[in-house]
Amino acid sequence: GQSLEQPSEVTAVEGAIVQINCTYQTSGFYGLSWYQQHDGGAPTFLSYNALDGLEETGRFSSFLSRSDSYGYLLLQELQMKDSASYFCAVGSNYQLIWGAGTKLIIKP
Amino acid sequence: NAGVTQTPKFQVLKTGQSMTLQCAQDMNHNSMYWYRQDPGMGLRLIYYSASEGTTDKGEVPNGYNVSRLNKREFSLRLESAAPSQTSVYFCALSGTALETQYFGPGTRLLVL
Numbered sequence: 001g002q003s004l005e006q007p008s009e010v011t012a013v014e015g016a017i018v019q020i021n022c023t024y025q026t027s028g029f030y031g032l033s034w035y036q037q038h039d040g041g042a043p044t045f046l047s048y049n050a051l052d053g054l055e056e057t058g059r060f061s062s063f064l065s066r067s068d069s070y071g072y073l074l075l076q077e078l079q080m081k082d083s084a085s086y087f088c089a090v091g092s093n094y095q096l097i098w099g100a101g102t103k104l105i106i107k108p
Numbered sequence: 109n110a111g112v113t114q115t116p117k118f119q120v121l122k123t124g125q126s127m128t129l130q131c132a133q134d135m136n137h138n139s140m141y142w143y144r145q146d147p148g149m150g151l152r153l154i155y156y157s158a159s160e161g162t163t164d165k166g167e168v169p170n171g172y173n174v175s176r177l178n179k180r181e182f183s184l185r186l187e188s189a190a191p192s193q194t195s196v197y198f199c200a201l202s203g204t205a206l207e208t209q210y211f212g213p214g215t216r217l218l219v220l
Contacts, residue, residue: 004150033207042198042211043151050207087150091207094158095166096141098150 002026004099006088011105012078020073020102022088030091032064032071037101038084046073046086078106111135114199114212121189121219129184129215131199139202140182141166141209142174144195151198157182189219 004024012018022032031050035043049055049064049071061074075082085101115130131140138159143151153166157176171193173185186193199212 031205031207033209042214043200043209045208045210048205048207089150089207094164094206095153095156096151096206096209098152100148100150 002090002092002097004088004090004097006086006099006102008100009103009105011107014078014080014106014108016078017074017076018078018104020075020086020088020104022071022073022099024069024071024088024090024097024099026090026092026097028092029066032062033089033091033096034060034062034073035087035089036084037087043087075104080106080108082106112199112201112210112212114197114215116215117213118216119218121186121217123190123219125189126185126187127189127217128186129197129199129217131182131184131212132180133201134180135201135203135210136179137201137203137210138179139206140176141200141202142172142182142184143198143200144168144193145198145214146195154184154197189217191219193217194219 006022033048034046037043047062059076064071083106087101088099089096141156142154155174157163160179197215200209202209
């Protein structure tokens with residue numbers, strides 16, 4: 001079957017760095033994406049890794065290791081507005097398969 | 109959510125009633141998707157359309173039908189609503205990379 005595993009909740013302090021991990025098991029893997037969703041809102045695309053390595057977009061970075069079926073999202077200089085749920089998603093067989101999401105709680 | 113609109117925003121139905129959720133885009137993307145999201149869970153794909161005139165089942169198609177009217181519009185129909193279909197429904201679209209999807213604001217549906 002196809003599945004993605006990510007922690008259900010992560011807590012961090014404002015200004016700190018946090019890493020959200022994602023492991024996957026899928027067939028026909030294309031790449032790993034990350035989305036942010038605030039409570040009551042719609043998912044918003046953050047980043048996409050098709051190849052191994054690190055992709056950086058401002059305060060956010062995403063990493064992929066295809067050999068380990070593993071990736072992570074790194075958020076730096078955390079701000080209160082980063083409090084949200086973060087989803088990893090894998091492209092497979094013309095569809096996106098989604099993880100259950102990680103709720104990021106940020107404390108002042 | 110610019111470029112993707114969904115109607116209605118909220119809906120309450122009684123068991124057995126039918127309704128159609130509408131999605132329209134002005135981003136000129138070929139692929140469109142319908143997802144449902146239940147509390148505390150990720151998104152599950154109901155149906156998708158890779159291009160005008162084509163539709164395919166996703167992970168949870170039972171109880172739903174779709175119609176890709178033209179490139180801009182992709183509708184989702186519940187023929188006989190059930191309480192298990194209480195959820196938030198999102199329409200999304202993508203261009204050449206399916207991993208980069210743009211979402212509408214969602215429709216919150218309650219079936220009593």
